[in-house]
Amino acid sequence: MNWKVRIRNPQFWITVGLSVITPLFAYHGITGADLTTWQSVWTLIMDAVSNPYVLALIVVSTYNAILDPTTANLSDSSRALTYNKPKRDER
Secondary structure, three states, X not given: OOHHHHHHOHXXXXXXXXXXXXXXXXXXXXXXXXXXXXXXXXXXXXXXXXXXXXXXXXXXXHHHHHOOOOOOOOOOOOOHHHOOOXXXXXX
């Protein structure tokens, strides 16, 4: 995988962040209004770390966010591996 390009792309981090937060919030039935103190955030994180099911959901969700479904295997295409920055569509 072309990690250099992915790590520099803000869209990658948004996707990975959502892949961690979404299963965590869904499992615990949490909305943004429930996280009004740092203590509640810390409690949520500790509950997630101590729950194997939630950890599995986060791992699978993150794997799906990182995986490129347009390639035949787990790597990026040979063309994508040559990029130094995300390719933009030319219109």
